[in-house]
Amino acid sequence: MRYDTIADLIGNTPLLRLDPARHGLPGVELFAKLESHNxxxxxxxxxxxxxxxxxxxxxxxxxxxxxxxxxxNTARSLRVLAGMAGIGLRAVTNRIRVAEVRDLLxxxxxxxxxxxxxxxxxxxxxxxxxxxxxxxxMAAEPAAFHHLSQYTNDKNxxxxxxxxxxxxxxDLAASGxxxxxYLVGGLGxxxxxxxxxxxxxxxxxxxxxxxVVSARSDFIPGxxxxxxxxxxxxxxxxxxxxxxxxESADAIEATLTLxxxxxxxxxxxxxxxxxxxVATLRERDLAGRDPHDPLVAVxxxxxxxxPYLSYLRARRPDLFGGPERPAPPTADELASVPRWSPAELxxxxxxxxxxxxxxxxxxxxxxxxxxxxxxxxxDRLEDMLAQGVPFPRSxxxxxxxPVGEIALGFAALARRAGYDAVVLDxxxxxxxxxxxPLERGL
Amino acid sequence: xSAPALPALVPPRVRAFLAxxxxxxxxxxxxxxxxxxxxxxxLADNADALRTVLDRAGVRHRICYAHKVNRSRALAVAARxxxxxxxVASPEELDSARAAxxxxxxxxWTGPKGEAALRRxxxxxxxxxxxxxxELGELDRLARALPPGAGPVPVLLRVGEIPGTPxxxxxxxxxxxxxxxxxxAAPGSRIELCxxxxxxxxxxxxxxxxxxxxxxxxxxxxxxxxxxxxVLDVGGGLRQVFTADADxxxxxxxxxxxxxxxxGAPLTWAGHTFGYHVxxxxxxxxxxFHKYGNTVTAPAMLAELLAAPLPEHDHRPLTRVLADNLLxxxxxxxxxxxxxxxxxxAAVEFCKELGDGTILVHVxxxxxxxxxxxxxxxxxxxxxxRAGPPPGPPVGVFLAGRSCLERDMVTNxxxxxxxxxxxxxxxxxxxxxxxxxxxxxxxxxxxxPPPRLAVVRTAHGFLVTPDARAGTGRRAVPRES
Numbered sequence: 001m002r003y004d005t006i007a008d009l010i011g012n013t014p015l016l017r018l019d020p021a022r023h024g025l026p027g028v029e030l031f032a033k034l035e036s037h038n039x040x041x042x043x044x045x046x047x048x049x050x051x052x053x054x055x056x057x058x059x060x061x062x063x064x065x066x067x068x069x070x071x072x073n074t075a076r077s078l079r080v081l082a083g084m085a086g087i088g089l090r091a092v093t094n095r096i097r098v099a100e101v102r103d104l105l106x107x108x109x110x111x112x113x114x115x116x117x118x119x120x121x122x123x124x125x126x127x128x129x130x131x132x133x134x135x136x137x138m139a140a141e142p143a144a145f146h147h148l149s150q151y152t153n154d155k156n157x158x159x160x161x162x163x164x165x166x167x168x169x170x171d172l173a174a175s176g177x178x179x180x181x182y183l184v185g186g187l188g189x190x191x192x193x194x195x196x197x198x199x200x201x202x203x204x205x206x207x208x209x210x211x212v213v214s215a216r217s218d219f220i221p222g223x224x225x226x227x228x229x230x231x232x233x234x235x236x237x238x239x240x241x242x243x244x245x246x247e248s249a250d251a252i253e254a255t256l257t258l259x260x261x262x263x264x265x266x267x268x269x270x271x272x273x274x275x276x277x278v279a280t281l282r283e284r285d286l287a288g289r290d291p292h293d294p295l296v297a298v299x300x301x302x303x304x305x306x307p308y309l310s311y312l313r314a315r316r317p318d319l320f321g322g323p324e325r326p327a328p329p330t331a332d333e334l335a336s337v338p339r340w341s342p343a344e345l346x347x348x349x350x351x352x353x354x355x356x357x358x359x360x361x362x363x364x365x366x367x368x369x370x371x372x373x374x375x376x377x378x379d380r381l382e383d384m385l386a387q388g389v390p391f392p393r394s395x396x397x398x399x400x401x402p403v404g405e406i407a408l409g410f411a412a413l414a415r416r417a418g419y420d421a422v423v424l425d426x427x428x429x430x431x432x433x434x435x436x437p438l439e440r441g442l
Numbered sequence: 443x444s445a446p447a448l449p450a451l452v453p454p455r456v457r458a459f460l461a462x463x464x465x466x467x468x469x470x471x472x473x474x475x476x477x478x479x480x481x482x483x484x485l486a487d488n489a490d491a492l493r494t495v496l497d498r499a500g501v502r503h504r505i506c507y508a509h510k511v512n513r514s515r516a517l518a519v520a521a522r523x524x525x526x527x528x529x530v531a532s533p534e535e536l537d538s539a540r541a542a543x544x545x546x547x548x549x550x551w552t553g554p555k556g557e558a559a560l561r562r563x564x565x566x567x568x569x570x571x572x573x574x575x576x577e578l579g580e581l582d583r584l585a586r587a588l589p590p591g592a593g594p595v596p597v598l599l600r601v602g603e604i605p606g607t608p609x610x611x612x613x614x615x616x617x618x619x620x621x622x623x624x625x626x627a628a629p630g631s632r633i634e635l636c637x638x639x640x641x642x643x644x645x646x647x648x649x650x651x652x653x654x655x656x657x658x659x660x661x662x663x664x665x666x667x668x669x670x671x672x673v674l675d676v677g678g679g680l681r682q683v684f685t686a687d688a689d690x691x692x693x694x695x696x697x698x699x700x701x702x703x704x705x706g707a708p709l710t711w712a713g714h715t716f717g718y719h720v721x722x723x724x725x726x727x728x729x730x731f732h733k734y735g736n737t738v739t740a741p742a743m744l745a746e747l748l749a750a751p752l753p754e755h756d757h758r759p760l761t762r763v764l765a766d767n768l769l770x771x772x773x774x775x776x777x778x779x780x781x782x783x784x785x786x787x788a789a790v791e792f793c794k795e796l797g798d799g800t801i802l803v804h805v806x807x808x809x810x811x812x813x814x815x816x817x818x819x820x821x822x823x824x825x826x827x828r829a830g831p832p833p834g835p836p837v838g839v840f841l842a843g844r845s846c847l848e849r850d851m852v853t854n855x856x857x858x859x860x861x862x863x864x865x866x867x868x869x870x871x872x873x874x875x876x877x878x879x880x881x882x883x884x885x886x887x888x889x890x891p892p893p894r895l896a897v898v899r900t901a902h903g904f905l906v907t908p909d910a911r912a913g914t915g916r917r918a919v920p921r922e923s
C-alpha cells in the first residue's frame with residue numbers, strides 16, 4: 001500500500017485473535033489490539049499525532065519547542081512528528097530507567113531533562129516533581145515552549161475513541177462479533193483505555209474496562225502504580241470496573257508467553273495487560289455459558305519487545321544464557337594452585353619469562369599494575385577460558401586480582417587446561433603493601 | 443470502612459517495652475513527661491543488618507555512625523560497641539564521641555567547619571571530611587605548623603555539584619577538584635588524601651551511581667598527581683521504613699488528597715497542603731512527607747547500591763570496581779542506624795473542641811520536639827491510657843503543642859485515636875530517634891528539651907537509665923594529643 005507521509009501510517013492497526021488452544025481460556029475469544037504496529041512503535045503515536053495536529057502551524061510560526069513529561073513512547077512519537085516540522089522537544093522525566101529507550105530518544109535528537117531522585121528532606125517551597133519543573137521552565141521563558149500535556153489533554157482520549165475503539169468495533173463487527181465484554185490495557189495517561197472503552201461501551205454498556213497498574217514500588221516501564229495514577233488528570237478511577245496491580249515478574253512471564261506462544265513480540269506493559277486479562281477472565285465461571293456466545297475480550301498491545309532487552313536482562317539474566325562455562329574449580333584444584341608471594345613473583349619475574357594477567361577493571365589497571373602485566377578483565381577471562389586461552393603454554397601464567405581470591409579460581413581452571421598457572425598470593429593489594437613498584441597504564 | 447490510619451512500624455524490642463506497662467510507667471515516673479526514650483539494642487540490630495549486607499558482598503568497609511542523628515550518649519556507645527566508627531559534625535559531637543569511647547582513628551569530622559573547628563580536628567587527630575577549598579587551605583596551613591613527627595592529617599574530599607544528582611550547597615564543585623588535588627600534591631604538604639566522598643539527599647540509587655563514577659574519575663586523577671586515595675565514601679541517606687502498612691498509608695494519603703480537592707472530609711489543619719498543589723480538581727505533586735510511605739529498607743537499598751553496575755566501568759558492579767581499585771567503602775548512615783531506636787512519650791494536658799466541632803488534643807510538648815525541619819510526621823502516635831481501656835468511640839483529632847505559637851501544632855493532619863484521651867493519658871510518638879528528637883529542638887518559653895532515658899532489655903526485664911550515664915567507666919578514653 002502506498003503512503004505519502006509517515007503520519008498516515010498511524011492507526012488502523014491489526015486486531016489479532018489469539019488461538020484459544022494457546023491462551024487456554026474456555027468460552028473466551030481473546031483479541032490483541034496490536035498498537036505496536038504504529039510507525040514509531042507504540043500506542044502513543046495516536047495521542048502524539050492528535051495532540052500535535054492542530055498546533056503545528058502555530059508552533060512553527062512562533063518557533064516554540066515542545067516540553068513534555070514523558071520517559072519513553074510519547075517523547076519518541078512527538079520527537080519524530082514535531083522534528084519533521086522543525087520543532088524540537090524537551091522531555092522532562094523522573095529518570096528514564098531503560099537504557100535503550102534513552103538511547104533511542106537521544107539518537108532522534110531529543111533534549112532530555114532527568115530530575116534527580118526525591119529529596120529525603122524536601123523543601124515545600126521548591127517542589128521537584130516533573131510538572132513543577134515544566135511550569136517553572138515555561139514561566140522563565142514564556143514564549144519558548146509549548147506543553148501539549150499528554151496527562152491532561154482530552155485529545156489523547158479522543159484519539160483512542162475515534163481510532164482504537166472504533167477500529168476494534170469495526171473489525172469485530174466485520175467478523176460477526178457485535179459486542180465486546182472486556183477491554184484491558186495498561187494505565188499510563190489512561191488515554192487509550194478510556195478512549196477505546198468509551199467507544200465500545202456505546203455498543204455494549206455492560207463492557208468492563210480493566211486498567212492495569214504496577215504493584216506498589218515495583219516498576220514496569222510505561223505504566224504507573226495505582227498511587228501514581230492519582231496525579232494523572234485524565235484518570236477517572238470510577239471509569240474502570242477493575243484496577244489490577246501486576247508484579248513485574250508476572251508481567252515478564254506473560255511477555256514471554258506472548259512472544260513464544262502467540263508470536264506477539266510486545267513489551268512488558270503488554271505482558272502485564274495479557275496477565276491481567278487472563279487472570280480476570282479465568283475468575284469468571286463460564287461453565288453454563290452457551291459455547292456459541294463466548295465472552296469477547298480485547299487487550300491492548302502497546303509497544304514492541306526490542307527496546308526492553310536491558311530491562312529484561314536486569315530482572316531475568318537467566319533468559320539470556322551465555323557461553324558454556326567450565327565447571328567451577330574443585331577444592332582440590334584450588335588447593336593445588338601454587339601461591340607466589342609478591343617477593344617471589346618479583347624475583348621470578350627478573351629471572352624468567354612470565355605472563356602476568358591482571359584480572360581487574362580498566363581503571364584499576366591504569367592506576368597501577370604489576371609491571372609488565374597484561375589486563376584481561378575477569379568477565380572476559382571467563383569467556384576465554386571457555387573458548388581457549390590466548391597465552392603461550394611455554395611459560396608460567398601468573399593471575400593477579402585485588403586480593404588473590406578471583407585469580408585463584410582462574411589459575412585453577414588454567415591448570416586444568418594444561419597451563420603452568422599460579423596465583424599472586426594476596427593480589428595486587430599485597431604487592432602494593434610489600435612496597436613493590438606499580439606500573440601505570442594508559 | 444475503618445478510619446484512615448498511618449500505622450507505625452514498631453520493632454519487637456520496642457513493642458515489648460510498650461506492652462510492659464510497669465517499665466513504661468517507671469520511666470515516666472522517673473523522668474516525667476515529655477521524655478525521649480532510646481533503645482541502643484535496636485541500633486545494634488540495625489548495624490548488624492547493614493554489616494551483613496557489606497560482608498555478604500565481600501566489600502572492605504567502614505560504617506561511620508552519623509552522630510548528628512541523635513545527641514544520645516547511649517546510642518553513641520552502642521555504635522562503638524557494635525564496632526562502628528563515628529561521624530561527628532561539631533566540637534560538641536567530637537567531645538561526645540570521645541566520651542563514648544571512640545579513639546581518634548575511628549572518628550571522621552564532616553560538614554562545614556570554621557577555623558576553630560579545623561584546629562580542633564587537627565589537634566584531635568581525626569579524619570577531616572573537607573567541605574570546601576578554604577577549609578582545605580586552612581587544614582594545609584594548620585598541618586604544616588604541626589610539630590615535626592606529627593601528622594599527616596588524614597583528609598577526605600567531599601565532592602559536590604555532580605551532574606545528574608540533586609543540587610547541594612555542600613562539597614567542592616566537581617569542576618574545581620583539580621585545585622584541591624594540587625594542594626595535596628604540593629611540596630611539603632602534611633595532609634594526606636585518604637579518599638573521595640559524596641553525600642546525596644535522595645534515596646535514588648541511580649544518583650549514587652553517578653556520584654560514585656564522578657568520584658572514581660577523581661580518584662584516577664589523584665593518581666596522576668602522585669596521590670593514592672584508598673577510600674570511596676558514599677555518605678549516608680540510607681532510608682528508613684516508618685510504615686507498618688503501606689496500603690493503609692496510601693489510603694490515608696488518598697483520603698488526605700480527596701480532602702484537599704473537596705471530594706472528601708478535610709484531613710489537614712489550617713490550609714496545609716504538604717507540598718501538593720491543587721489544580722483542575724486534583725492534588726498534584728510530591729508531598730513533603732513521602733519518606734513516611736517508604737518500604738525499601740536500608741539493607742535492601744545498600745545491597746542494590748553495592749550490586750549496581752557502573753556504566754563507566756564496563757558495567758561492573760560497584761563492589762567489584764571498589765575491590766579492583768583497592769578502595770575501601772565508607773558510609774555514614776545516621777537515620778538507618780537510629781531507625782526505630784527511640785520513641786517520645788508525652789502526656790495529654792486537655793482536649794478542646796473548636797466552634798466547628800474540631801477536636802484539639804493538647805500535649806505537653808511542642809511540634810519541634812518531635813518534628814525535624816518542620817516536615818509533617820506521618821505516623822500515628824499510640825494512645826496509652828493511664829488506666830483502663832481507651833475510652834471509645836474512635837475520634838479524629840489534631841494534636842496541639844504547648845507553646846503560644848499558632849503554628850505549634852504537633853500534627854497538621856488529622857489523627858484518628860481509638861477514643862478521646864483524658865488528661866494524663868500518655869501519647870507515644872514512635873520512631874523518633876532519627877533526627878526527630880534533636881534536629882529542630884528548641885527551648886522557647888524556657889521549656890527545657892525533654893530528658894532522655896536509655897532502655898535496655900536484660901535478663902531481669904527492662905533497665906531504664908539516664909542516657910548521659912551510658913558507657914561511663916567502660917573503656918579508658920585516651921587523651922587527645
